[in-house]
Amino acid sequence: MENKENAKKEEKKKLSKEERIAARQNQSKQVEQLEDDCAKDFYGVMPLIQSKEKVDRVLVNVGDLNSNLVDTKVWVRGRLFVSRKTTNKQCFFTIRQRFHTVQAIVSVGEKISKSMVKFASDITKESIIDVEGFLRKAPTKIESCTQNDVELQVTQVFVVSQAEPRLPLLIEDAMRPEAEAEELSVAKQDTKLDHRIIDLRTLTNQAIYRVEAGVCQLFRQTLDSQGFVEIHTPKIINAASEGGANVFKVSYFKSSAYLAQSPQLYKQMAIAGDFEKVYTVGSVFRAEDSNTHRHLTEFIGLDVEIAIKYHYHEVLDIIGNLFTSIFKGLEKKYFN
Numbered sequence: 657m658e659n660k661e662n663a664k665k666e667e668k669k670k671l672s673k674e675e676r677i678a679a680r681q682n683q684s685k686q687v688e689q690l691e692d693d694c695a696k697d698f699y700g701v702m703p704l705i706q707s708k709e710k711v712d713r714v715l716v717n718v719g720d721l722n723s724n725l726v727d728t729k730v731w732v733r734g735r736l737f738v739s740r741k742t743t744n745k746q747c748f749f750t751i752r753q754r755f756h757t758v759q760a761i762v763s764v765g766e767k768i769s770k771s772m773v774k775f776a777s778d779i780t781k782e783s784i785i786d787v788e789g790f791l792r793k794a795p796t797k798i799e800s801c802t803q804n805d806v807e808l809q810v811t812q813v814f815v816v817s818q819a820e821p822r823l824p825l826l827i828e829d830a831m832r833p834e835a836e837a838e839e840l841s842v843a844k845q846d847t848k849l850d851h852r853i854i855d856l857r858t859l860t861n862q863a864i865y866r867v868e869a870g871v872c873q874l875f876r877q878t879l880d881s882q883g884f885v886e887i888h889t890p891k892i893i894n895a896a897s898e899g900g901a902n903v904f905k906v907s908y909f910k911s912s913a914y915l916a917q918s919p920q921l922y923k924q925m926a927i928a929g930d931f932e933k934v935y936t937v938g939s940v941f942r943a944e945d946s947n948t949h950r951h952l953t954e955f956i957g958l959d960v961e962i963a964i965k966y967h968y969h970e971v972l973d974i975i976g977n978l979f980t981s982i983f984k985g986l987e988k989k990y991f992n
Contacts, residue, residue, distance in 0.1 A: 695769040698812040699776070702786070705816070718753035721791060721803045731788045732758070732808070733816065735857075737827070741777035744770055749779070750801060751787060751808070755862045758803040759794070760787055762810040776810070782819040782827070782854070788812040825851040831858045867990060872937055874985040875958050878978050884933040884960070889922035891939060897921055902943045915941035923961035935960045 716730045737757060739749035745764035750757050762768060762776045779785060789808040798804045829843040836842055848855040855861060876886065896903040897917045904915040919936050926934045940957040960978070964970055 693769050693771050695767060695772040698767065699772045699814065701815045701818065715786075717756070718751060718758050718803065719756035721758050721806055721808075723793060723805055725791045726793050726806060727790065729788065729790050729811070730808075731786060733784065733786050736779050736781055736783050736785055738781070739777055739779065741773070745773060747773050747777040749776065751785070755859050756803065757801040758806065758808055759798050759801050760789060760808040760810050762813065767811065772813070776813050779813075779815060780819045780821050782823060782857075783815055784817040786812075786814045786816055823854065825854045827854065827857055830855050831860065863990075867986065870986055870989055871982060872956075872958070874982045875935075875937065875978070877985075878981040879933075879935050879960065882933070882974070884935050885926075885931050887922065887926055887931070887934050887936050889916070889919040889936055889938065891916045891941075904941050904943045917942055919957070919959050923959060927961055927963050933962045 713731050715733050716725075718732055718734055721730070721732070732751060732753070734751040734753035737750040737752040739747060741747045747762050749760050749762075751760055762773055764770055764773055787808065787810055789810040789812075791806050792809050794805055794807045798807065825843055825847055826841075829841045830848055832840055832842045834842055843855075880886075892906070892908065892913050893916050894913055896914050897920065903917055906913050906915060918940060919938065923934055923936065936957075936959050938957060939954060941954050942952050944952055946952070960971075960974065962971060962974065
């Protein structure tokens with residue numbers, strides 16, 4: 657009986673001790689809430705943007721932040737790439753916009769509270785944020801950022817769209833080549849394709865699509881300057897355009913149709929229709945059952961057609977000058 661009573665007393669003491677600890681914690685939380693946060697209006701999560709009002713705010717592109725804007729106050733929007741809290745009073749984080757990055761610092765001061773520093777350090781990776789701050793000259797070159805000669809001293813930070821705390825794919829893993837798989841974590845191709853939206857944010861994919869766009873732009877620009885006309889040709893046709901072997905057959909209402917294997921017929925029609933010089937940029941479909949990991953079932957074709965006046969070298973000269981213009985243009989536009 658005595659052992660049971662002693663056990664009950666010990667249990668009561670334990671409960672009362674836990675209750676006292678909980679009460680002290682609640683009291684400390686209430687005190688913190690009562691304390692005036694000098695920066696309470698300078699950070700937080702923005703409400704859902706629903707176009708109810710226009711915001712008088714000019715957002716500067718991260719790629720435009722340079723030494724010419726030093727000591728000016730700017731607003732930028734980007735994704736939180738990485739963050740590092742050094743102390744309770746200071747936090748470093750990197751803002752990424754497309755493939756440009758800049759370092760930002762939020763430190764406790766006259767208008768910056770510890771709560772604001774904690775808020776900034778707790779923002780999840782890949783969240784979209786709006787940041788206001790003074791652009792300062794970096795004391796040393798920041799090797800990890802594209803804007804390596806400046807940094808942003810934060811005065812306000814707001815979360816526009818918050819990312820999940822645990823992402824299925826990390827940008828750092830997706831950017832690493834497979835050769836580094838033994839030493840570091842590397843995302844496999846299947847994982848990248850399953851989460852293609854995140855994978856598209858990597859520097860490699862950003863570069864690939866920009867170079868592709870640059871090729872099409874220079875292709876059009878060069879031919880337009882020589883009097884060519886761009887035409888758009890049908891992609892759903894009633895018969896195979898180049899034989900019937902490698903063609904995709906599709907249902908077309910109550911009958912069948914085929915995906916165009918080439919715009920050749922329509923280019924020739926345009927030439928016969930006195931257009932003289934035409935080109936087209938569009939999808940081409942080939943039903944080739946390839947055994948390799950590279951397929952030509954669908955690709956973007958850049959096609960040119962001209963009316964030859966006397967010799968086929970006229971075509972070769974145009975194609976040669978076209979490739980030269982494209983390669984020189986890519987070097988000039990994307991060298992850096």
